[in-house]
Amino acid sequence: xxxxxxxxxxxxxxxxxxxxxxxxxxxxxxxxxxxxxxxxxxxxxxxxxxxxxxxxxxxxxxxxxxxxxxxxxxxxxxxxxxxxxxxxxxxxxxxxxxxxxxxxxxxxxxxxxxxxxxxxxxxxxxxxxxxxxxxxxxxxxxxxxxxxxxxxxxxxxxxxxxxxxxxxxxxxxxxxxxxxxxxxxxxxxxxxxxxxxxxxxxxxxxxxxxxxxxxxxxxxxxxxxxxxxxxxxxxxxxxxxxxxxxxxxxxxxxxxxxxxxxxxxxxxxxxxxxxxxxxxxxxxxxxxxxxxxxxxxxxxxxxxxxxxxxxxxxxxxxxxxxxxxxxxxxxxxxxxxxxxxxxxxx
Numbered sequence: 001x002x003x004x005x006x007x008x009x010x011x012x013x014x015x016x017x018x019x020x021x022x023x024x025x026x027x028x029x030x031x032x033x034x035x036x037x038x039x040x041x042x043x044x045x046x047x048x049x050x051x052x053x054x055x056x057x058x059x060x061x062x063x064x065x066x067x068x069x070x071x072x073x074x075x076x077x078x079x080x081x082x083x084x085x086x087x088x089x090x091x092x093x094x095x096x097x098x099x100x101x102x103x104x105x106x107x108x109x110x111x112x113x114x115x116x117x118x119x120x121x122x123x124x125x126x127x128x129x130x131x132x133x134x135x136x137x138x139x140x141x142x143x144x145x146x147x148x149x150x151x152x153x154x155x156x157x158x159x160x161x162x163x164x165x166x167x168x169x170x171x172x173x174x175x176x177x178x179x180x181x182x183x184x185x186x187x188x189x190x191x192x193x194x195x196x197x198x199x200x201x202x203x204x205x206x207x208x209x210x211x212x213x214x215x216x217x218x219x220x221x222x223x224x225x226x227x228x229x230x231x232x233x234x235x236x237x238x239x240x241x242x243x244x245x246x247x248x249x250x251x252x253x254x255x256x257x258x259x260x261x262x263x264x265x266x267x268x269x270x271x272x273x274x275x276x277x278x279x280x281x282x283x284x285x286x287x288x289x290x291x292x293x294x295x296x297x298x299x300x301x302x303x304x305x306x307x308x309x310x311x312x313x314x315x316x317x318x319x320x321x322x323x324x325x326x327x328x329x330x331x332x333x334x335x336x337x338x339x340x341x342x343x344x345x346x
Contacts, residue, residue: 020072020073020133021129023071023072024068024072024129024132024133027064027067027068027071027072028125028129030063030067030165030169031060031063031064031067032121032125033165033168033169033172034059034060034063034165034168034169035056035057035059035060035121036056036114036117036118036121037056037168037172037175038055038056038059038060039052039053039055039056039114039117040052040114040175040176041055041175042055042056043112043114044175044235045235049102049106049111049112049116049117050099050102052117053098053099053102053117053120056117057091057095057098057124061088061091063161063164063165064091065084065087066161067161068087068132068137069083069087069137070159070161071159072132073132073133073136073137075137078137083136083137086135086136087132087136090128090131090132090135090136091128093127093131094123094124094125094127094128094131095124097123097124097127098120098121098123098124099120100123101116101119101120101123102116102117102120104116105117105119105120158262158263162253162263163249163250163253163254163257163263164250166249166253166271167245167246167247167249167250167253168246170245170246170248170249170271170274171241171242171243171245171246174238174241174242174245175238175242179234179237179238180237180238180241180282181280182241182279182280182281182282182284183280183281183282184281184282184283184284185237185241185282185284187282188220188224188237188282188284189233189234189236189237191221192220192221192224192225192228192233192236192237193228193233194208194210195210195221195224195225196224196225196228196229196233197228198210214335216334216335216336216337216338216341217285217337217338218285218335218336219284219285219288219289219335219336219337219340220240220244220284220285220288221285222335223236223240223243224236224237224240227239227240240284240288241284243288244279244284244287244288244291245274245275245279247288247291247292247295248274248287248290248291248294249271249274249291250291250294250295251290251291251292251293251294251295251297251298252267252270252271252274252294253267253271254294254295254298255267255294255295255297255298255301257298258297258298258299258301258302259301285336285337286337286339286340288336288337288340289333289336289337289339289340289341289343290337290339290340290343292332292333292336292340293333293340293341293343293344296329296333296344297344299325299329300322300325303321303322303325304322329344330344330345
């Protein structure tokens, strides 16, 4: 069949038709995971249905704006002063519909559960897609629809936002368990509770004593000292374990980006190993330290590339900077866990 100069093959027309909705759905899936995780966290913190819902959508607003602007509609060249207010208005309209669905769920007796929030998320996504394509980024969606899927994937893996989203996704499972199912987690939590509350609880003083010492195994203990007074022992354990997963994910992806200039496909296959046996046994300080060691190593590689690409004077300056950077970074890694410093040096 002769398609002519202006004709488009049916397969190409179909691809163009589904490209924009597919990108919107992909970005929406990421935002949904982030939003629902924050909502569940809000419910556990006792915020109530409406406050937890607001907490979730407020936390995902910035992520949604950046990803939809850069990835979905390819409108990064537009002015923020024009796009951001329209984006906020569209989000407000869609959010009003979202609240109506939540209110309906509460009226049906589903309050305190995630069910009405899932339904509300679907209503929000449908309204927001229509407003984004017709109002917020109008004129860009048609041009973006014909872009190559491979170019979109390439832009995605080069985006720093991907690392942040995957780090949050790695920690998200901790929102859906009563306590982290780790062998030694309860022992950590008990020690933290004693160290924080020993001075004010006489019945603990009958059985326990606690003395601080400077040693290479204090990473999570110092975090617990800050978190437990504000959130309690169980919530602090959940936060610390989630932080460990996010830190290790960030370390793996940053190291891949520093070595290859982008997150390589093989790096994604390494991510499931952060849930391996050392983590399941509850070796929290060492796991936190290894995540920080990977981040420090990524920074070292970035500075090393700067040394190779610079003139001799610049190279010597960067070399001195790397040396002085090693001192506080090395002490921090040792303080979190001695093995973390060993991993970084190796």
